[in-house]
Amino acid sequence: MATIYDVSQLAGVSLATVSRVMNKNANVSEKTRLKVEAAMAQLDYKPNTFAQSLASNCSNSIGVLVSQLDGPYYGPMMAEIESCLRAENKHVIIAVGHSNAATEIDSVDFLLSRGCDALILDVEAVSDDYLIELSQGPTPIVLINRYIAQISERCIYLNNELGGYLATRHLLDLGHRDIAYISGPKNKHDACERLEGHIRALSELQIAFDPDLCFEGNYKEEAGVEAMKFLLASGKTFTAVVGANDQMVSGAISVCLEMGMKIPEQLSFVGYDNIPFARYISPKLTTINNPIHEMGKMAALWLLKNVYNTDIDVLSVFSPELVVRGSACARS
Amino acid sequence: MATIYDVSQLAGVSLATVSRVMNKNANVSEKTRLKVEAAMAQLDYKPNTFAQSLASNCSNSIGVLVSQLDGPYYGPMMAEIESCLRAENKHVIIAVGHSNAATEIDSVDFLLSRGCDALILDVEAVSDDYLIELSQGPTPIVLINRYIAQISERCIYLNNELGGYLATRHLLDLGHRDIAYISGPKNKHDACERLEGHIRALSELQIAFDPDLCFEGNYKEEAGVEAMKFLLASGKTFTAVVGANDQMVSGAISVCLEMGMKIPEQLSFVGYDNIPFARYISPKLTTINNPIHEMGKMAALWLLKNVYNTDIDVLSVFSPELVVRGSACARS
């Protein structure tokens, strides 16, 4: 493997000059620059990134911590992050937190020990205080899907409460009054916020929230089937159900269909997230769009701008939006 | 940040000794080892991975190149790879190839330039020759989802032809004789192999393959809807359709459902891959299980064993298997 030294010899210049042409910025005369570039090409020279990192204390790597890698949710986000960063020749190191505080902290340490220049975190179990303290450390962080007032400028966040509100509001507008709710795990911020939105929509029409009509699931399909079975067995009346994410709704719908129910005629459903599959499920899911890939993009661009001083525009904010498809209809 | 030097001072030993206790193997007396460990703890010492990599020429990082990150397919694989590698304190750097030769090659170069100790590649567009040559380079590679005879020991591979055979065979066994096929892109190995399996099953019963009953899609849901529209409009008779992956089948089913058709009574479907969502689609997909996450695991373990000499057992081989659910029934 050719080193910077070999290049400098071949080009007849010093190490420093070679280093200068590599790192653009400095002033090098056209002539010597061409000489050096020719030498680099001839030797097929590739800089050693470890040496660069050691000397410059910059690794050009970003750590990305997500709570899971399987499931339909994080793929689009990772894809955006990778492509934005890659375009600037940064690389991404991944870690998975499994929504578990110990694992999340361990993952952060892992990423930090790997010398990441910055971290993109989608963490759920860890405390606000931990994150605030972390944000004061030497490595910049950006939070996805979480809002902490003290470090709000580092939070890339969707208004989950509003999304929950919109979902339920849609059903209310369609005439439904008895609306069941399949919640995400109560220990997750987004799950609580979505539920709050649901309750707010209800209260606008003076409808009391009925805890018996609410089932707490874990965001997976299987929880949706459990929830539906529970709700159906409860003997309670309801003409619509809101799910805290599309996966649970799809699980819930599957049990209804299996029982021969007509969806949405007999029961309306509204989901949340608008995962790619939502439009190919039958019936097509009416849901709340969660622009998770855009949030990934924004996180990446934010870092490019604030950590690497790249000259780019960071996107503006975004809001949850209702996507009307076929899983909810007017109350008969 | 404390360095090895600080630790050596505090412990009253030399740099080399500290280095020795970090890298276990060497002989250090119990007494001095404890002294050093105490010093490391007191200083909260964390080794600088760049310096380690530079000096040892080993980065403890594995590059993983997949063709896409969104979609239901690669998530489970990435999850397995991350967890296996992470357990051994290796980290994974990701890159996306987008099934495009230039991008794939660029990604490999990118990963290589990042000093990865080894590469896990899921590439489709690049030639066999390129991969064979790459495998002779200094950085070990493992191929997922691809078989190249000359480097077979580095290929982690599912028998796609057999899977295609099983899918069609199942429909044949159910009495179907006119079977449409929604193929993946013909420039992808797995797509061709699956189709070959389909044709073999057909030929076992002396049924000629009818090109008019075959539509080439791009593995996405949307291609499934296009395919279905095309097949329905063709005027050809068929009672069943095999899709080269679950996503296209779900797209295809969605158009049938929208037209009011009864699935599977009027038309049977068999998919491929058994993506997590397959069991929550309505009707639940009969499909071919593709143990992609196990392949990811195997790739990771193989590297641990062969590159890092970790003492672990590598999994045995696996085969595609039919998963019977509700999207295909006997011909009426």
Place this chain on the structure above:
DNA sequence: CTGTTAGCGCGTTCAA
């Protein structure tokens, strides 16, 4: 605009 010279933090001989 270019060259010289120190490090960056650690692994690894080679002696002792």
Place this chain on the structure above:
DNA sequence: TTGAACGCGCTAACAG
């Protein structure tokens, strides 16, 4: 079993 010394490949002052 331990320590001294060198080198990994590159960046960043500082001089000129």
